[in-house]
Amino acid sequence: MRRPQFSGASTADRRPGWRGSRSQTADERLLRHYAELLTGREAAKELRLFGLAPLIGRRWEELTARQAGEREAAVLRAEGEKLLPGLLLAALGVLLLVPLALPGFSALASGSFAFLFLAAARLTGLLPGLLKQAAAMRRLQLRWEDYRSYLELAAAPAETALAKAAMGEAGRREERRQLVPDAAGIGFPGRGAGDGDGEKQSNGDGTSRSVGEQPEAVPGLAAQALTFRYPGAAADTLREINLTIQPGCRAAVVGENGSGKSTLVKVLTGLYPPTAGDVAWVTADRGRIPVTAGDGRASAVFQDFTRLYLTLRETVALGDPAALETDSRLRGALAAAGSRYADEELGLMLGPPFGGVEPSGGEWQKLATARSHLGGAPFVFYDEPTAALDPRAEKEAFELFLRMAEGRSALLVTHRLGAARLADLIFVLADGRLVEQGSHEELLKANGLYRQMFALQAAWYE
Structure with a gap:
């Protein structure tokens, strides 16, 4: 420097x-x-x-x-x-x-x-x-x-650093006063920072709500003739996809590498606008609402989730800044995600360059999961969140995701068909097209691509 x-x-x-x-x-x-x-x-x-x-x-x-x-x-x-x-x-x-x-x-x-x-x-x-x-x-x-x-x-x-955290949040803040910016010195937007209570987010249908206030109904998701092409590309990545996820349904998307699974998630969450067709939330009280990124109806845990080098409190609270000063909500989200930091001081700094701890890869994922679920978004996406985990940790992660998806709609993207069989509905992608859909049992009976992939993966464990 x-x-x-x-x-x-x-x-x-x-x-x-x-x-x-x-x-x-x-x-x-x-x-x-x-x-x-x-x-x-x-x-x-x-x-x-x-x-x-x-x-x-x-x-x-x-x-x-x-x-x-x-x-x-x-x-x-x-x-x-x-x-x-x-x-x-x-x-x-x-x-x-x-x-x-x-x-x-x-x-x-x-x-x-x-x-x-x-x-x-x-x-x-x-x-x-x-x-x-x-x-x-x-x-x-x-x-x-x-x-x-x-x-x-x-x-x-x-x-x-965990032992240092036992000093208490106030003591730790004083200890690193010259090392990291104090949350009191730099306002963290949200409740307690003086500017969060009045912030509004759009519901996507012309109405608005306060930050942290979630839509009242668990929505479904529907895509019609959904097509997407990356700028400058010669061919479509997604082609004429039609799918419907009913409210409360736990769905999964599977397919070989390059089939368009991650791109589909980005379009369904509103991160990428479709080239053609449309994607909308389906609710009983408001009908069809166009999907917009950041409208509060969706949260996600991505394969390449972001590692936020802030305090433990801030890292989790970014999922819902209104909960910044609500310790019970933050600890509840950490506990629900199975994080070892659930009982630690929320002022614990993350990142050795800032005088803090470096969580393991699995712990970072749990922090991302806690952040994702803190706001209580009614639709959750999991984009291959266990790709880098060992089999035992992967099994625990899938069980955790299923528990945290209770009472919500959920879409899991995975190449592990053993996890997909736990879903209520499975979508099979190939070359950017939706080629099959149904439950695990239905797809096995169909004797199509899903059955072939399932048999290939099962052969490794025989």
């Missing part, structure tokens, strides 16, 4: 730049993380689906403004402290004129006056060099203090 530089040679001039650089290191890391979230491809799905871009953008703006203020204050302090060497030089100049005012100056030998003048001039010339050397020594001292702290950290017995 580029450190702020301050001109001049005085010790006072150098110290603010060095200390300012150290105090802003973690802020710079957070700014880069926020920028990656806002501009990176990986986080785009969740930011759009949960409507997080304005929230993350606001935090980036507030942190940038705070950094600018700190740098300005450091420059002003440095410029003010540089006055001291100038005052010393001016004082020496005045001292040179003192002999002229003495009553006996006329009796003072010219050689003695010349000696005094040259000595004062030499001292004046040496002063900037002395101050420069003092500044260099101070910089070396600061670097040595950093190095010594690192050696002491490496030699100390390992102390986990």
Whole structure:
């Protein structure tokens, strides 16, 4: 990271730049993380689906403004402290004129006056060099203090961040006050931040609701003649797909690699607009409502879910910022997702670069699951969320997803047909087309592509 530089040679001039650089290191890391979230491809799905871009953008703006203020204050302090060497030089100049005012100056030998003048001039010339050397020594001292702290950290017995979290959220916040931005210093949009209670989201049908207030009916989902082609592509990725998922149904989409499963999820959630055809929510009370990303009716756990390096509280609360200060809801979501952090302090920081812990891949997925389900969206999507898990963890994850989907509509995308058999309805994709649909038993009896894929996978376990 580029450190702020301050001109001049005085010790006072150098110290603010060095200390300012150290105090802003973690802020710079957070700014880069926020920028990656806002501009990176990986986080785009969740930011759009949960409507997080304005929230993350606001935090980036507030942190940038705070950094600018700190740098300005450091420059002003440095410029003010540089006055001291100038005052010393001016004082020496005045001292040179003192002999002229003495009553006996006329009796003072010219050689003695010349000696005094040259000595004062030499001292004046040496002063900037002395101050420069003092500044260099101070910089070396600061670097040595950093190095010594690192050696002491490496030699100390390992102390986990979870143990540090036992200090309590308030104590931990004070401990890392210079390391990470305080939630009180940078407003986190949502309840408790002063601007969340009045925020509205569109329902997609001309009405609106407060953030955190979910649509009242569990919707189904219907696609008619759904076609999608990526910009610049020569062929359609999805072709004339017609499907209906009834309210409360747990459906699954299966198919070989490249069949269009993940693209279908992006279109069904409103992340990608269809090239032709339409996709809509189907509710008993409002009829057909066009699907819009971020309308609050859908949540998702993606295969490449976003790792949010924030506090545990904020990482989960981004699923519903209105729950930021409601510990019971946050802990309930963590417990429902089976996270080991359900009983830890919610102020626990995530990410070693920010002085926090690094959850395992499975724990990150559970945090993403807790975030996805916090807002209680009535339709949940699972886009191959267990692709990187071992068989035991995969089985536990599928059981968890089924429990958390109770009372909701759900769509699971997977290439593991053993999990798909748990669904009420299975859609089979091939080359971007919907070629089969039905229950597991019905598809086996049909003796089509699903049965072939099921037999191939089953052969590995015989």
